Amino acid sequence: MNYIRLITTSVAIFIVALLWNGLIHAVVLQDANAALVNVARPAAERNMGLALLLTAGLAFLFVWSYAYTAQHGTLREGIAHGLFFAVLAGFLVNLNQYILYPLPASLVMKWFVSGLVEFCIYGILASWLYPIKRITAHSDERY
Structure with missing residues (x-):
């Protein structure tokens, strides 16, 4: 592992x-997300640090598993x-x-479709930024 x-x-x-997520939730789906106003935590009460940590953890887990x-x-x-x-995130x-x-x-459904596009972009980035190269044909070690 590199x-x-x-x-x-x-x-x-x-x-x-x-x-x-800024583009999708604050711009594209801004009106549609208004349906959450009665069930969501008010913006002032949201823990932005925890949200950023969750996003960083998900990015790391995605790359590590890739x-x-x-x-x-x-x-x-x-x-x-x-x-x-x-698909996993969509179900969970x-x-x-x-x-x-x-x-x-x-x-x-809009969340799900935007998630499909989002994670495919992540996969494209992972394949580009983390190329997989095997040392030998029989080795499972990667660098």
Whole structure:
């Protein structure tokens, strides 16, 4: 495992995550997210430090799992890894919130689709910034 690439790629994905989520939630879905005003914590009471830590942790976990699961480091593998994460997050977060809270299905679907695009972007970045190279044909060690 190349720790410099791991950290560099995680930081890049963290930055993209902040930009992407700002664009999606504050601009594109701003009106649709208004449906949450009665169930969400008021903005002044949200823990921004914890939200940033969660985003950084997710970026790190994404890159770490990519580094361990990608066989060749291709763009296709990166996108497939992104799709896997997107579907997992969609079930764990979006569907769960739809079940628990009175949210419009259309909003949850918009979150899911934006998540699919977001995680595919992460996969593209991971395949580009963390290339997988094997030392020998029989070795599982990567650098």
